[in-house]
Amino acid sequence: MKQKKYTSIDKRLITEGSNIDFNLFLSNETKNAMTLFLQSDSAVDGNTKVKLREIEMLYVDEEDESRYKAYVKRHLQSIAQNSDIPTEQKGRLVYEKAAEAIDAMFKNPESLENVKRAQPVVNSFIDIILQDLNAVESLLKITAHDFYTHTHSINVSIYTLSLGSFLGIAGKDLETLGMAAILHDLGKSKVDYDIINKNGKLTDEEFDHMKKHPSLGYDIAVKLGISDQRILTGIRHHHERMEGGGYPDNLKKDQISEFARIIGVCDVFDALSTKRSYKDPMSSFESLRLMKQQMSGHLDMNMVDAFIKMLQKQGEHTS
Ligand SMILES: [Fe+2]
Structure with missing residues (x-):
């Protein structure tokens, strides 16, 4: 008989009040075998959670692995709210989901369904950021350091949500800001794909194309029926x-919406501080200095100052 393979899973990701559609096993060390802990189609109740506290490791068999992964995704927001799980681990899960959502969105941007998939991602990022004062740093550790539109969209959302929260934007407004950013x-x-991923500086003609984005x-967004002016102007x-x-539109100062000014600052910071095929990344310090000293005509300096303070606050909690 073929021996079943088992994968260990993190018991903290099993959420109370949920139903599982996979078997959960315990390893029985003395007999060197697996015993069933909770059967598929069972509810995870308070009782199960109490029993779980005593247990070191939980396992799923390989046939159930994809069902387990789908379960984790379905319960992402309760996982993001769970303060027992380290930020980096939660971040990894949300990041994976974010990358998928953005991938689907860019492949078929005309689908409202695809765009709606970004909202739980944004909300999960908010839950993590509001819980952990060092979240920005932990979250950005997860994202790739090379520049891709996908990674960039995620990074800008993380910065934007942190800055927005630092500026006192909260609740539904913060969720909307996160959607505008993503x-x-x-x-x-x-x-054109070749323009987006060009290895080097764009020609004038290519830049004219790029400027249409x-x-x-x-x-x-308008075609999809998005009507919130803050998202549209963002x-x-x-x-x-x-x-x-x-x-x-060649706007000036407060003709540019608050959301667009916030996103503008976070966008430039990420563009400077990530690696591109034709340039090395600048350190956060160098990026901020350049923004502060050379971009006063471009960026809203009040936002830049707030952004610096927000990052400093993060640093204080880390050191
Ligand atoms: Fe852009």
Whole structure:
């Protein structure tokens, strides 16, 4: 008989009040065998949670692994709210889901279903950020250091949510801000792949194409029925400049919405501090210095100052 393979799982991810559709096993060391702990189609009640406290390791058999993974995804938000699970582990789970959601969104941006998948991701990031004062750092450790539109969208969402929360934006408003951030570059799904991933500086013509992404993203969002002006302007105006001369609408100062100004700062910071094929990454310190000293015509300096304070606060808790 073929021997079954088992994978150990983190018992903290088994959420009280949920139903499992896979068998959970314990390892019986004395007999060197697995014993059934909780059968598939059972409810995880308070009693189970009490028993789980006594247990070191839980296992699922290999046939059930994909069902277990799907279960974790379904319960992502309660996992994100669980303060017993380390931020980095939660971050990894949410990141995986975020990457999938963004992937689907960029492949088929016309699907409202796909865009809606981003909301639980945003909400899970918020839960993690509100719980852990060092969350930004822990979350960014997980994301890749190379620049991809996907990674960039996730990084910008993490920075934006932290900065927004630092500025006192909360509840549904923070959820909306997170959606604006995760969608800010959606228009890049309509820009030529070779331009997006070019190994080096863009030609003028290529840059003209690239510059269309904020209005392309706005058009997609409007077509999808998104009507919240804060999301729409966040997408359309994240490349506007405080003194004018930005694109696509050549706005100035407070003509640029608060959400667009917040996203603008986080977007530039991530672009500077991540590695590109044609440039090395700048350190956070260098990136902030450049933003502070050379970008006062471009970025809202009140937001830059708040961003620096937010990052400093994170640093204080880490050291
Ligand atoms: Fe952009």
